[in-house]
Amino acid sequence: MSSHAIGALRGSLRRPSRRTAIFAVASVAAVGWYLWPAVQHEHSAVAVITDGSWSAITDHVTTEVRVRGRAVSDLGTVSDWCSLAASVPSLTIDADVGFVVVAIExxxxxxxxxxxxxxxxxxxxxxxxxxxxxxAASAPSADVRTVPIEQLLGSAGTRAMSCQWWEDCPQSGRVDVRNADGSLTDLGADRVARMVASAIG
Structure with missing residues (x-):
């Protein structure tokens, strides 16, 4: 067998182990991303509860808050403030949760x-x-942290807003933050998530 053939054979034998190593590193990185907040004892965890009109922000808030080093849990949805007020005493919330994001219309x-x-x-x-x-909602009478969405989403009915520095900006310099039916686009929900994460710190 020629030296060239032997070299090719050796290379082919090494490739699976190299791919395995790359896969192992990627797997560890992925697992580490999910576990990192759990080992950050100095950071209280965050829970999210919404009504149906705000449920689209939950995944975005989860991603943004996790990136900043906190664990996040989803408490699901309630129909309105009355339902939340009635359910809080019996609501199951993990002991390490220090913040609850409340988005109810x-x-x-x-x-x-x-x-x-x-x-x-x-x-x-x-x-x-x-x-x-x-x-246009008024701040609660209780002393709590608030996230005024009008800052980055505009007034009711606003479809497009000027780009923010983290967004892929089209030539128009504006991005859609709401759909025609008034619901948030992914970019709009992402803006809310960033404001929420900043309010938590």
């Missing part, structure tokens, strides 16, 4: 001030609420 049908009741109940469980404020 509708008040619901109940007596009193359900928004304040829900936020104070969360605070009473040593959890800091972070409230996503819809366009």
């Amino acid at each position: 509708t008040r619901g049908d109940c007596a009193g001030d359900p928004e304040t009741a829900a936020l104070r109940a969360l605070s009473g469980r040593s959890i800091a609420p972070v409230v996503v404020l819809d366009t």
